[in-house]
Amino acid sequence: MLQKMAKVLLVGSGLTGSATAALLRQKLPENTSISVWDKARGAGGRMSTSRCPNDSSITVDLGAQYITLTQEYKAKRKSLYDELQTQGILAPLTGQIEGPNSFDQPGAEHFVTPKGSSSLVKFFLQKANASMKNECLVTEVSFSDGGQVSVTTREDLTESFDVVVITMPVPQILQLRGSIHDCINSNSSVKKNLQNVSYSSRYALGLFFPPQTNLKYPWSAKYISDNPCVRYIALDQVKRGTADPNQGQSLAVHTNVPFGLAHLEEDVNSVKDELLANVRKVLPDLPEPMFVKPQKWRYSQVHKAYEGRPGCVTLSTNPLVIVAGDGFSGSTFDGCLDSAETVVKIIQENLHTSTSSGL
Ligand SMILES: Cc1cc2nc3c(=O)[nH]c(=O)nc-3n(C[C@H](O)[C@H](O)[C@H](O)COP(=O)(O)OP(=O)(O)OC[C@H]3O[C@@H](n4cnc5c(N)ncnc54)[C@H](O)[C@@H]3O)c2cc1C
Ligand SMILES: *[C@@H]1O[C@H](CO)[C@@H](O)[C@H](O)[C@H]1NC(C)=O
Ligand SMILES: *[C@@H]1O[C@H](CO)[C@@H](O)[C@H](O)[C@H]1NC(C)=O
Ligand SMILES: *[C@@H]1O[C@H](CO)[C@@H](O)[C@H](O)[C@H]1NC(C)=O
Ligand SMILES: *[C@@H]1O[C@H](CO)[C@@H](O)[C@H](O)[C@H]1NC(C)=O
Ligand SMILES: *[C@@H]1O[C@H](CO)[C@@H](O)[C@H](O)[C@H]1NC(C)=O
Numbered sequence: 001m002l003q004k005m006a007k008v009l010l011v012g013s014g015l016t017g018s019a020t021a022a023l024l025r026q027k028l029p030e031n032t033s034i035s036v037w038d039k040a041r042g043a044g045g046r047m048s049t050s051r052c053p054n055d056s057s058i059t060v061d062l063g064a065q066y067i068t069l070t071q072e073y074k075a076k077r078k079s080l081y082d083e084l085q086t087q088g089i090l091a092p093l094t095g096q097i098e099g100p101n102s103f104d105q106p107g108a109e110h111f112v113t114p115k116g117s118s119s120l121v122k123f124f125l126q127k128a129n130a131s132m133k134n135e136c137l138v139t140e141v142s143f144s145d146g147g148q149v150s151v152t153t154r155e156d157l158t159e160s161f162d163v164v165v166i167t168m169p170v171p172q173i174l175q176l177r178g179s180i181h182d183c184i185n186s187n188s189s190v191k192k193n194l195q196n197v198s199y200s201s202r203y204a205l206g207l208f209f210p211p212q213t214n215l216k217y218p219w220s221a222k223y224i225s226d227n228p229c230v231r232y233i234a235l236d237q238v239k240r241g242t243a244d245p246n247q248g249q250s251l252a253v254h255t256n257v258p259f260g261l262a263h264l265e266e267d268v269n270s271v272k273d274e275l276l277a278n279v280r281k282v283l284p285d286l287p288e289p290m291f292v293k294p295q296k297w298r299y300s301q302v303h304k305a306y307e308g309r310p311g312c313v314t315l316s317t318n319p320l321v322i323v324a325g326d327g328f329s330g331s332t333f334d335g336c337l338d339s340a341e342t343v344v345k346i347i348q349e350n351l352h353t354s355t356s357s358g359l
Contacts, residue, residue: 006033007160008347009151010130011138012167013038014045015333016325018121019340020165021128027348034130035161037153039137042118043125046297049116052208054290058248060206060236061117062295065221065252066093067333071107077334081111088114089123095220095239112240120333133157141166141321142178149319152178163320163350165343169299170197170306170327183315190315193307197327199299202231202260203268205253205275207289211246214287229278231256251289253279260300268296301331311342320350 008024010017013036021034028034042048046063067090069081084090093110113119125132140152141164148160166173174184174194184191209215221234232254237243255275263271272294280286305327306313312324324343329335 006031006162007148008032008034008163008165009149009159009161010034010036010165010167011038011151012036012045012325013040013043013121013125013132013134014167014325015047015121015124015336016339017045017165017167018043018124018128019337020167020324020343021130022124023340023344024347025128025130027344028351034128035133035159036125036128036130037133037136037138037151039135039154041134043132043134044118044121046300047117047121048295049118050206050293050295052248052250052291052293054208055210055248058208058250059116060208060250060252060293061113062204062206062252062293063297064117064333065232065234066239067111067113067120068105069109069111070105070334073334074107074109077337080337084120084123085111087123089119091241093239094241096218097221097223098219099223100225101223114240114242116240138166138168139176140178141176141180143183143316143319143321144179146318149321150178161319163322163347165312165322165324165347167323167325167339169199169325170194170323171199171299173323180315180321183321187315190313194313194323196304197306198303199327200257200260200301200303201264202257202297202300203255203263203271203275204295204297205272205279206293206295207251207253207279207286208291208293209249209251209287210290211248213249215249215251217283224282227278227282229255229259229275230282231259233279233282248290251279251286257300260297264296264298268294271296302326302335305330311339312346314346317350320347322346 052058090111137154143149149164152158220239234252236250315321324339329339
């Protein structure tokens with residue numbers, strides 16, 4: 001039954017989808033077709049790196065800021081962290097982080113992404129050698145017992161797969177149409193648990209500055225607790241350890257969650273000015289940026305994960321349909337990798353039962 005495993009689709013090219021694809025490429029037969037579809041124009045998801053339209057050499061990380069390796073994962077992920085450092089994808093964080101935060105966990109080590117957070121996702125996608133489709137917004141997932149999974153996008157593409165893994169934020173999974181909807185409704189504990197997964201919401205802002213701009217601050221990143229809107233600011237190149245006076249720079253700004261919630265349904269461009277005004281209150285001497293990129297994170301970080309943090313949940317075994325992502329573990333690099341590993345384990349188990357069933 002190996003050919004039953006021949007076609008796998010990962011919905012979402014964030015960290016979970018990309019790491020799952022890379023692991024599957026390692027563990028499944030060589031001729032397995034692995035596809036990754038994402039609604040966005042590029043890969044990365046919440047590990048996204050934006051470029052300045054005026055100078056594409058300047059980038060800013062609007063989502064994940066640094067990777068924290070806790071004591072718990074040091075032994076388990078040592079070889080991966082070593083490889084990521086050898087390849088220059090991760091480097092130890094050396095800059096000064098100011099302000100009240102949860103940064104100082106005993107025994108934890110922090111890493112930055114010198115090439116931007118999306119380079120982490122691209123590292124896995126490269127290993128996956130997957131067939132990537134961008135600007136593919138999945139709207140419908142349908143399957144019946146023993147058949148294939150039919151996946152349809154807003155762009156009117158429909159294709160069938162043997163295995164589908166869905167890694168978008170849980171509230172968006174609950175909006176999918178097709179028989180997946182009935183499948184979730186038919187299992188009341190799964191439905192309740194999915195509905196109970198919640199995320200924080202916040203806005204982010206990327207400010208881009210031309211070369212030679214004087215941005216002299218004593219911190220590389222700073223947590224702020226006395227502004228009604230701004231929670232965090234980072235000099236992205238200083239934080240990444242790549243600052244160079246001959247290159248442009250960027251400042252990343254995150255709002256606090258109450259501000260994010262209060263303005264959630266507003267247009268991101270109309271919120272931009274209020275955000276900028278607050279950045280000016282925090283940094284009164286900030287020079288004029290040449291471009292400002294706003295970003296709304298409706299689903300920012302997992303506030304309440306799926307009950308028991310299982311890593312993923314199997315909605316159907318034949319065909320295999322799995323939901324995964326940080327909602328099933330936690331909003332960290334290692335949480336997403338845990339999710340990817342549990343998905344791969346379930347797919348492998350399924351492959352083995354199908355093979356040994358002797359059909
Ligand atoms: C502001 C912010 C700060 C953060 N800071 C940190 C940090 O410092 N350290 C850290 O470790 N983590 C941090 N995180 C969390 C981290 O970014 C996430 O946990 C991680 O990126 C989640 O990866 P994922 O693949 O599970 O989900 P996502 O990255 O959300 O990937 C899901 C993908 O699915 C796609 N998608 C959604 N709907 C559809 C659809 N219908 N069809 C097709 N594709 C779809 C999306 O475009 C997206 O690319 C932060 C997140 C944010 C937003
Ligand atoms: C993949 O390779 C296996 C042998 O490794 C073979 O049995 C199977 O038919 C192949 N599947 C496809 C779709 O080519
Ligand atoms: C990647 O996949 C393509 C087919 O999609 C194959 O021709 C190529 O050899 C693969 N590359 C690697 C490095 O495995
Ligand atoms: C959902 O969350 C609420 C409160 O956050 C809790 O009281 C309830 O038990 C949860 N339900 C399930 C099914 O976990
Ligand atoms: C930067 O690019 C934006 C968008 O393309 C444009 O509106 C703006 O005028 C440019 N600014 C500078 C300083 O070149
Ligand atoms: C509901 O789904 C879960 C997770 O796949 C499974 O363990 C459980 O047995 C299912 N319950 C029913 C009643 O089908």
